[in-house]
Amino acid sequence: MRNILFIGLFGLFASVLVAFKSQLNSTSIEFIVPKKWPKPIYTFENNPLTEEGFQLGRKLFYDPILSRDSTISCASCHLQYTGFTHVDHAVSHGIDGRKGTRNSPVLINLAWNKIFHWDGGVNQLEVQGINPIQHAAEMDNTLEEVIRRLKRSSYYPIAFEKAFGKTEITTSTIMKALTQYTASLVSSNSKYDQVMRKEKGIAFTPQEKNGLKLFQRHCASCHTEPLFTNTFFASNGLKMDSLLKDVGRYAITQQAKDSMQFKIPTLRNIEFTFPYMHDGRYKKLKDVINYYSEGIDVNNPYLHNSLKKPLHFNEIEKKDLLAFLLTLTDKTFLYNKRFSFPR
């Protein structure tokens, strides 16, 4: 009995020591929620945010080691300067130049998203990263191969130990590291935000002010402030592309009511995230405004009620709306060194 007690006490002591050591290795950081924003959905509950975890995720995000032939990294399709979307590509291009079927979405304020991908097929941020790794038109790799390569590298085993307290590299630690990085991509310092925070010397021009009014009247039910998405799905009336035949959320839920419903995207940094829509069909923001103004087919059976009445903006209103949308550009986000290629 005394032996058992001794072993037990020793075990307790050892585990305290280990816990202490792994805490020494990583520096926890606070996830800052901008003032007056809603509570984030992703709370880092089972994945405590640390400097080491974030840096590891950042390294992985920019490392083509994740793709089959080591040519494509996450950043190939999600470029920081364009709000982490694939600039100038209607649908994303991956390995061997293979084309995907959808436009890469921006990676902005993901911690406030309930559900991911244009069709909402991904139910939590941590499990998103499996998709690009395995997708034949993206990185075309396997989780086994990724783990094998990371284990062999001279950098990663130590980085994983620093971040998660164990050298073992698993699907879980890879995904958690990526999530620490992507969930940290918060954009909240556009002119719009500065005006809302009543920062000194910052004000909307009359044009922007009028644009905001139009926006709040016609757009904000879906593109709701401050995230500029209500995080639900809708149809804004786009006709189905005859080649891609994308049915949107129906592919996931198999329910008629979800036909042609797509995730409502945020409009933050919209100036730089072209081309627009799930299939990248519009190159210019002007085209999008024209579409909402007079391009919508009001007889489209999937069209959301709020857009059934034609908007018919006049030329001044179009300019005002555009001017407002440009106030959503956040250069401190697009050029934040903390998010850029790690040197």
Add this chain to the structure above:
Amino acid sequence: MKLIRFLFLLFPVQFFAQTISFVPVFNGERISLSSRIESNGDWIEFNDCRFYISHLVTYSSGKVWKDDEKAHLIDLEENSSLILTPLSVKIDSISFLIGIDSTTNVSGILEGDLDPINGMYWAWNSGYINFKLQGKSSKSNTADKSFEFHLGGYLSPFQTVQSVTLPVKNAQETIEIEIDLSRFVEQVDLSKMNSIMIPGKDAVHLSEFLPLIFQVK
């Protein structure tokens, strides 16, 4: 959990080891999974049968023991046994879910048997495959005679997880649970339906037969 183990070291409680093993059966006869079964000029063979067991509970004369593992991945070819530590080996009945509950399905990235690397996870439509059965049959009208059923889905109204309670008549060190694949195959016209790879109506329909194929010998 560590603390509980530690307390048990100080105050030993009697634990029993109990093995539950899952054995493939066809028409009541034991089979080895990949062998070809012939009858009336038709044939069938299986090359993969894997499924999740979760929320396992044993009942023994009023005592209830709950498994604290989230889920077990059973592979009828390889890992077809579980070792449990119930409160008594005299088990009267056993209950479990075939598949993964909805809470676990939305819990982000998980480890061990629930690691997506095990090939029982849909990445594009996040969620676990509860039950996977693949093979070949003369009845299948695909070019290579193959069939594949990946049954899963947790979103309403297409939930596929099933619950089973099995009485255990004469409890022994090892409880054998037979899985009679003929009872599943009987429900499917392989000439018409030979592939289900997504959640939906068909997956729900076929999942409803799963509890019928489990039985304690």
